Amino acid sequence: MNKRDENWRKLLLSSSLSQKIQDWLDDSSKICFQLTSKDFKLEGLQPRKMIPTYSRDDIPQIFVQYGLEHFRNLSGGCILIKKEKFNLPTLFPILPKPKCQEDLKIKWPANLRLLKHFDLHNEETGIVLVKELRLLQTFFETQDEFTLLGRVKTSVNGNLIINEKERHRVEKVPIEKCQLEVDNSIESSYNVISIEAKFYRDKPRESFSIHQFALPTLLFSMRTEKLLSSILLEYSPLENNALNFRIFHYMVKHDRGTIYPHEYQLKNSAEFRVEIY
Numbered sequence: 146m147n148k149r150d151e152n153w154r155k156l157l158l159s160s161s162l163s164q165k166i167q168d169w170l171d172d173s174s175k176i177c178f179q180l181t182s183k184d185f186k187l188e189g190l191q192p193r194k195m196i197p198t199y200s201r202d203d204i205p206q207i208f209v210q211y212g213l214e215h216f217r218n219l220s221g222g223c224i225l226i227k228k229e230k231f232n233l234p235t236l237f238p239i240l241p242k243p244k245c246q247e248d249l250k251i252k253w254p255a256n257l258r259l260l261k262h263f264d265l266h267n268e269e270t271g272i273v274l275v276k277e278l279r280l281l282q283t284f285f286e287t288q289d290e291f292t293l294l295g296r297v298k299t300s301v302n303g304n305l306i307i308n309e310k311e312r313h314r315v316e317k318v319p320i321e322k323c324q325l326e327v328d329n330s331i332e333s334s335y336n337v338i339s340i341e342a343k344f345y346r347d348k349p350r351e352s353f354s355i356h357q358f359a360l361p362t363l364l365f366s367m368r369t370e371k372l373l374s375s376i377l378l379e380y381s382p383l384e385n386n387a388l389n390f391r392i393f394h395y396m397v398k399h400d401r402g403t404i405y406p407h408e409y410q411l412k413n414s415a416e417f418r419v420e421i422y
Contacts, residue, residue, distance in 0.1 A: 149197065152190050153205040156180075160188050166225075170211065176231055176307050176316045182221025192221035201237040201352035216406060217356055218305055220322040231308055233407045236355045240377070243391055243416040250420045251278050268342040269296075271380025272329045275390055280417050281331065284392050289333040297327040301364045304403040320404075325360040337371045338394075342378045349379050349391060359406045362397045366404075373399065374412065383418070390417040 157166050162184060169178045185192045196217050197203040208214060212229025214236050228235065254277045260270055272293070275281060281291050305318040328342045339361035343350055358375035365373050379391040392415050398408035 149194060150205045150207065152188075152195060154207045156185075156188055156190065156195075157207055157211075162188075169225075170227075173230070174314065176227055176314060177318055178225040179219075179318070180222055180225065181219060185221070196223045198354040198356040200350060200354060201235075201239065203354075204237060216305065217360075218318055218320045218323055220300065220324060224305075224318055226307060231314065233308060234409075236406060237352055238355070238409075239352050240350065240393060241411065241414060243393075243414040245415050247283065247415065247417045248420070249278075249280075249283075249417060250422060253421050254278070266344070266380075266382050268328060268344045268380070271344060271378055271390070272340055272342050274388065275378060275380070275392070276331065278419060280390060280392070280419070283417070284394070284413070284415055287333075289335070291331040291333050294330040294332055294337075296329055297325070297361070297364070299364070300324050301360055302402075303363045303367070306403060306405045307407065320360075320363065323360060325356075325364065327361045327364075330361070330365070332371070335372055337365050337369050337373055339365065339373075339375045340378055341375065342380065345379060345381050349381070353377055355397065355406050355409060358395050358409065359397050359404045362399050363402070363404045366399050366401050386421045388419045388421065390419065391415075392417070 157163060166178060169175055182192045185195050196215060198217055204214065212227060214226050214228045215223045216226060216236060217223045257277055276291055276293060282288060300322045301320060302322065303320045305320055307316045307318060308314050327339050330337060330339045341357040361375060362373050374394060374396040377393040381389045383389050394412040394414065395409055396412055398405040
């Protein structure tokens with residue numbers, strides 16, 4: 146058991162909050178339990194180390210035991226959710242195998258000559274390349290031009306709706322000063338699409354967290370009327386001047402200032418192997 150799992154077990158079973166948590170687990174009418182930064186600190190725990198949100202591998206084992214998942218919704222706080230009891234979709238989905246593959250041979254853009262040095266390749270490089278090589282136009286089957294809007298690091302406020310399909314058990318949870326990061330985003334005439342980029346050399350990831358899509362969707366929902374969605378971009382340089390891109394396009398249900406994190410869908414996915422000359 147790693148330290149994070151050990152700390153979660155302590156919090157749920159032997160902390161000053163454990164009786165309240167057990168009462169919540171026994172209450173069949175309640176979906177969520179709120180934990181704040183203060184709750185963690187009173188137990189001598191660091192909030193940022195308690196609420197990882199990257200992939201299924203980050204789910205604490207005691208959550209698996211009780212059928213729980215968590216969602217970051219406060220500055221240093223999160224809610225626990227009875228995923229299994231209420232038969233909710235996971236917030237840490239497995240990535241599907243991309244539906245199609247494209248082998249492309251593309252001339253390297255002259256304005257990106259510097260990026261031919263592979264020791265400079267990273268997540269941001271992948272974002273620039275997927276745009277400049279016009280892979281987004283191929284992926285979306287459009288001639289629309291995309292503008293990179295840049296990295297965002299801020300906080301967001303709004304509402305979180307849990308279990309909206311069963312209205313007699315719906316829970317509305319506030320999101321307050323919740324930190325989020327967006328690696329980048331792109332804008333076209335009709336769309337704003339946030340991008341979560343992952344750089345790898347050996348093995349692509351198998352899972353990801355809906356946080357990476359839901360919170361940026363909430364932020365943009367209050368700033369634009371354009372269609373909002375998100376991309377998980379995985380990027381890797383291969384041998385012999387080849388690059389590999391995996392693109393997963395998701396949409397999270399939302400209204401202005403409100404997100405429904407369990408209601409998301411995969412719109413499309415593709416893998417591109419690009420030979421540069």
